[in-house]
Amino acid sequence: MVSILMAAMLLAAADTPSTAGSTTAPAATAPAAAAAAPAKPKGAQMVCWEEEVTGSHYPHRVCTTRDELEARQRQDQQAISQHSRTNNSGGFGH
Numbered sequence: 001m002v003s004i005l006m007a008a009m010l011l012a013a014a015d016t017p018s019t020a021g022s023t024t025a026p027a028a029t030a031p032a033a034a035a036a037a038p039a040k041p042k043g044a045q046m047v048c049w050e051e052e053v054t055g056s057h058y059p060h061r062v063c064t065t066r067d068e069l070e071a072r073q074r075q076d077q078q079a080i081s082q083h084s085r086t087n088n089s090g091g092f093g094h
Helices: 002-015 026-036 066-086
Strands: 046-051 060-065
Touching (some): 060 066
């Protein structure tokens, strides 16, 4: 569940360009970058984030495409929904 929230936050952060620490003007480099490589479809863009690993002080870097990430989020949500429907015992310790 935490990884889903982390991924959602990273997706939101990836949509906003960061200009902190940039030494050149974005307008000067944008045409050269656009001419050098064709734009990828939004679902084919790579998204990376770090996940904490239990028992380790070092985070694990995970990279995937947006399409794969969205499919994983849908599968996780379906698993949570399925689990909550089948385990609706109605109280603690039952």
